[in-house]
Each structure stands twice: as C-alpha cells, then as structure tokens.
Amino acid sequence: MKTKLMLVLLSAGICWQVHADEIRLPKCQIEDAVETPITFFISESVIKHFDTFVIEGHIQRWLNFSNKALKNSCVPMLRTLDKIVYAPEILGEESEEFEVVHSFLEYYYPGEIERLNSDKAKFYGLVFKKDISQFTSDWCGETMSSVYPQFFTIGLTCVDSVLEHELGHLAWANHDMETLSDQTDGMPFDLSNQVPLSVQSKYKKHSYGYICGGKGTIMAYADETHPFYSSPDISYGDIVCGNAHYADNARVLREHALSLRGK
Ligand SMILES: [Zn+2]
Structure with missing residues (x-):
C-alpha cells in the first residue's frame, strides 16, 4: 500500500515536471x-x-x-x-x-x-x-x-x-531589462536618448528581452536560452515569456520583416 502511494506521488511529480518544461507557442500560419x-x-x-x-x-x-x-x-x-x-x-x-x-x-x-x-x-x-x-x-x-x-x-x-x-x-531588439539596467547605469528605459537622432525612432518601448523559468529569450542574458524571442503569446510551463508593453521582441522582429518586405 505504502509502495503504491509512493508510486502515485512519483508519477504525479513526473507529470508536473513535464508540464513545467512545456513551451506553449502561438498558432500562426x-x-x-x-x-x-x-x-x-x-x-x-x-x-x-x-x-x-x-x-x-x-x-x-x-x-x-x-x-x-x-x-x-x-x-x-x-x-x-x-x-x-x-x-x-x-x-x-x-x-x-x-x-x-x-x-x-x-x-x-x-x-x-x-x-x-x-x-x-x-x-x-x-x-x-x-x-x-x-x-x-x-x-x-x-x-x-x-x-x-x-x-x-x-x-x-x-x-x-x-x-x-x-x-x-x-532589427532593433534589445537585451532584458536587468541586463540593460547594468549596461546603462540604471537607465534601461531611455535607450533612444543614447543613440543618434536619425535612429531614435527605431527603439520601441516593447523591445526588451525577457527571462522566464530561469532561461532567457533570445535577447536576454542567461546561462540557457529559449528558442524564441520574448513574447506575451509564448509561455514556458505556467510562466508567460514576455509582456505586451515592454517585452515583445517577436513583434519587433515581425515589424522588421514587414519593413524589409517593403524595401
Ligand atoms: Zn546583445
């Protein structure tokens, strides 16, 4: 009986583990x-x-x-x-x-x-x-x-x-907030002020990387990297890997693709 209970707990633990590592991607054509x-x-x-x-x-x-x-x-x-x-x-x-x-x-x-x-x-x-x-x-x-x-x-x-x-x-995507904060002496929100006037409009408010579940999205600094850009539409286990306001580099890249198409 005891063994059976342990097995049940063990398998429940394994299920949770698989779920926690699951990457959920948006459906797109x-x-x-x-x-x-x-x-x-x-x-x-x-x-x-x-x-x-x-x-x-x-x-x-x-x-x-x-x-x-x-x-x-x-x-x-x-x-x-x-x-x-x-x-x-x-x-x-x-x-x-x-x-x-x-x-x-x-x-x-x-x-x-x-x-x-x-x-x-x-x-x-x-x-x-x-x-x-x-x-x-x-x-x-x-x-x-x-x-x-x-x-x-x-x-x-x-x-x-x-x-x-x-x-x-x-494509004008940027590092995660924490990394940029270190790299800009605590001024990660004002990136456009640090570049020539001609390119200031390229910096978008939603262009930051993101760390979720201990791993970084492509533009974040982390020991391990997820195979995707920061996006509010992608999650890792129960954790969303971006934010529509400040961490949506997938959108930055989509906008960049559109600009190249219209070249
Ligand atoms: Zn970099």
Whole structure:
C-alpha cells in the first residue's frame, strides 16, 4: 500500500515536471517569409585553427537555430546562407576592433561590401575565433546598429543562439531589462536618448528581452536560452515569456520583416 502511494506521488511529480518544461507557442500560419541572406567572412584566426567542414558546420548550426526561433516566434523571416568568404587578410587579432574590421572588409572586399549594402535584407558578419584576448570570456558577438545596420561579428564556437541574438540587435531588439539596467547605469528605459537622432525612432518601448523559468529569450542574458524571442503569446510551463508593453521582441522582429518586405 505504502509502495503504491509512493508510486502515485512519483508519477504525479513526473507529470508536473513535464508540464513545467512545456513551451506553449502561438498558432500562426507563416506565409511569404522574407529571406535574409547572410554572408560570413572567415578571419585568419579561424582559418588557421579549424577545417572548412567544421566552420561550415557551425554556420549551419546557427542558421538552423535561427530559423527554428523565428518560426516559434511567428516571425515571417528566413535566414539563409548567401556566401562564405575566406578572408585571411583579416587576422581576427587584438588590434582589430569592430570599426577597424569593417574598414578592412571595405578595403579588401569593396565589391562584396557594396553588393551587401545595396540590399537591406542582406546581412554579413566577420567570424572570429572566440577566445582571442581582446574580448572577455563571455564575448560572443557584437553589433553597432546605428552605424553598421547590416554587420555583426561572431565567435565561431559560441552557442547556437548567438547569430540570432546579433541579428536581433540589427532589427532593433534589445537585451532584458536587468541586463540593460547594468549596461546603462540604471537607465534601461531611455535607450533612444543614447543613440543618434536619425535612429531614435527605431527603439520601441516593447523591445526588451525577457527571462522566464530561469532561461532567457533570445535577447536576454542567461546561462540557457529559449528558442524564441520574448513574447506575451509564448509561455514556458505556467510562466508567460514576455509582456505586451515592454517585452515583445517577436513583434519587433515581425515589424522588421514587414519593413524589409517593403524595401
Ligand atoms: Zn546583445
């Protein structure tokens, strides 16, 4: 009898566990997704340490995650591989900061950069070896959307979600409130005041990431990442993973997709 009761309790516990981990996504019919072809420039720091098939495997891993996350978030957008350009001229070393590497790309690959910037839906990134000394150990990518709206850097061995996180920044999605509060000395609500006038209107009040059930949505800083953007329509167990007023990056990405469609 005692054993039976324990079994019942145990199975009840298991049921609860499954329920708590369940991701509930909105139902949506995605039609006519906007394609965003991505070109990856591979720096020398990566070329000399990794075989081609390993590099291409990491890129495919990022793209797969991105497309799953966009679909989960009801965003009509598709990340595709445009080109992989091996760029041994760019070392991926300490002296090469964000603006510097972009200048190198413009210098060595003027035709490519012009082709990429002629279409707003195209994005391009420079791939570094992750552990170069310039960056802190948690560095995995960077953007400067107000100056380079289609360009990002990324570390080859970073987690699956890092590509979509950087592309999220280029769609004007932002970190979670707590992270931004640290990054802005307690002023996370006034992001638009910190950028040039020409791009202030890009910052939307609903463009923050969110942490739910201990995991972050794509734009949040957390040890583990959910495969979706913050959204009041998505829940994890009983916890809603966003807020219509301040944490709806899925909407930010949908609006971005519409703006690209009307390019
Ligand atoms: Zn970020």
